[in-house]
Amino acid sequence: MLPLIFLFFFFCSVDVTTSFPADAYLSNCTQNFECGPFRNLTYPFTGGARPSYCGPPEFHLSCIDDTPELTIAALSYRVLKLDPVHQNLTLARSDLWNSTCTDKLGNSTLESEFFTYDDDDDMDVTIFYGCNSTLITPKPENWFFCDLNLTFDDAYYVIGPAPLDPIMSGFKCSVGITVPILKTTAAVLVGNRSLFGEAIKTGFNVHYTNPYEKQCAKCLNVNGLCGFDSDKNRPVCICGNRVCNPAGISFSRVL
Numbered sequence: 393m394l395p396l397i398f399l400f401f402f403f404c405s406v407d408v409t410t411s412f413p414a415d416a417y418l419s420n421c422t423q424n425f426e427c428g429p430f431r432n433l434t435y436p437f438t439g440g441a442r443p444s445y446c447g448p449p450e451f452h453l454s455c456i457d458d459t460p461e462l463t464i465a466a467l468s469y470r471v472l473k474l475d476p477v478h479q480n481l482t483l484a485r486s487d488l489w490n491s492t493c494t495d496k497l498g499n500s501t502l503e504s505e506f507f508t509y510d511d512d513d514d515m516d517v518t519i520f521y522g523c524n525s526t527l528i529t530p531k532p533e534n535w536f537f538c539d540l541n542l543t544f545d546d547a548y549y550v551i552g553p554a555p556l557d558p559i560m561s562g563f564k565c566s567v568g569i570t571v572p573i574l575k576t577t578a579a580v581l582v583g584n585r586s587l588f589g590e591a592i593k594t595g596f597n598v599h600y601t602n603p604y605e606k607q608c609a610k611c612l613n614v615n616g617l618c619g620f621d622s623d624k625n626r627p628v629c630i631c632g633n634r635v636c637n638p639a640g641i642s643f644s645r646v647l
């Protein structure tokens with residue numbers, strides 16, 4: 393009996409107020425996100441035919457040149473692979489796609505409740521820009537030219553998180569960023585140092601988790617569609633294109 397009472401209480405205490413207008417017509421969450429070879433992507437992903445209220449904003453995809461793009465911590469990533477069953481993806485930084493020279497001097501730090509690196513598959517490379525190494529000739533194999541309007545145009549990449557490479561100890565660089573690559577790619581890069589651009593384009597593996605999965609499951613139980621109220625930062629359940637309450641008994645009081 394106690395569990396039943398608990399359940400009753402639980403459903404009654406769910407605060408279902410949302411920031412959508414009372415007559416909000418939340419259509420199209422049955423639509424799939426489709427972009428290039430990516431088909432049939434649904435919740436938690438949104439974008440394209442799927443309006444933003446169909447999932448958490450962290451999973452919003454844009455379709456750019458037939459490639460889905462995801463934005464995490466102000467950096468854009470191309471989605472190279474996506475496996476909704478295992479909830480993992482392969483990402484590559486969009487700003488480093490055409491050229492390893494970027495003016496978006498930010499570290500690819502994903503650590504969030506939504507995305508985490510696959511530590512078994514990934515490792516970091518560090519890219520240094522604006523290095524004062526004009527006196528070093530010939531240039532080592534991990535050097536490349538990058539004009540970022542910094543005082544110096546020399547750039548270097550170092551495989552691994554810290555500049556342990558002795559070549560980096562002789563001079564100063566104005567900025568360093570870390571970007572993950574696959575460990576398997578790193579091994580190839582060690583064999584041929586001119587493949588850095590390709591190495592970045594191979595991307596790295598990331599796991600995703602949807603923190604609202606439980607609420608979503610409850611919603612699917614009443615044949616609802618999972619959605620999200622970004623203003624209130626909470627999941628919603630959509631039945632017949634209206635916000636409903638996951639107990640499935642009545643439509644929610646919508647403010």
Ligand SMILES: *[C@@H]1O[C@H](CO)[C@@H](O)[C@H](O)[C@H]1NC(C)=O
Binds near residue numbers: 419420441
């Ligand atoms: C829903 O999809 C239809 C057909 O694709 C489109 O005309 C309509 O504007 C969409 N509505 C919303 C709210 O996105």
Ligand SMILES: *[C@@H]1O[C@H](CO)[C@@H](O)[C@H](O)[C@H]1NC(C)=O
Binds near residue numbers: 431432
């Ligand atoms: C994706 O959609 C297409 C066309 O609607 C369908 O033929 C295909 O079976 C779907 N694939 C999956 C994995 O659901």
Ligand SMILES: *[C@@H]1O[C@H](CO)[C@@H](O)[C@H](O)[C@H]1NC(C)=O
Binds near residue numbers: 473475478480481
């Ligand atoms: C996703 O996980 C599955 C199972 O662990 C694995 O086989 C697959 O390679 C992974 N894909 C990516 C892109 O990480």
Ligand SMILES: *[C@@H]1O[C@H](CO)[C@@H](O)[C@H](O)[C@H]1NC(C)=O
Binds near residue numbers: 486487489490
């Ligand atoms: C990369 O190059 C392609 C083709 O040259 C171009 O369409 C695209 O805009 C470029 N992307 C970036 C981020 O520079």
Ligand SMILES: *[C@@H]1O[C@H](CO)[C@@H](O)[C@H](O)[C@H]1NC(C)=O
Binds near residue numbers: 497498499567568569
């Ligand atoms: C990137 O991270 C490293 C190590 O945490 C830090 O020293 C560096 O300043 C960061 N770079 C940027 C551009 O934030």
Ligand SMILES: *[C@@H]1O[C@H](CO)[C@@H](O)[C@H](O)[C@H]1NC(C)=O
Binds near residue numbers: 525527543563
């Ligand atoms: C650049 O490096 C050279 C040689 O190490 C040094 O003499 C010079 O002062 C450095 N310039 C700047 C602006 O740091």
Ligand SMILES: *[C@@H]1O[C@H](CO)[C@@H](O)[C@H](O)[C@H]1NC(C)=O
Binds near residue numbers: 541
């Ligand atoms: C490059 O730097 C100079 C001096 O700091 C500045 O005047 C100029 O506008 C910069 N150019 C670009 C393209 O940022």
Ligand SMILES: *[C@@H]1O[C@H](CO)[C@@H](O)[C@H](O)[C@H]1NC(C)=O
Binds near residue numbers: 584585586587
């Ligand atoms: C390294 O890769 C470059 C670019 O693909 C290729 O041209 C070159 O022949 C490779 N070098 C070696 C030693 O394999």
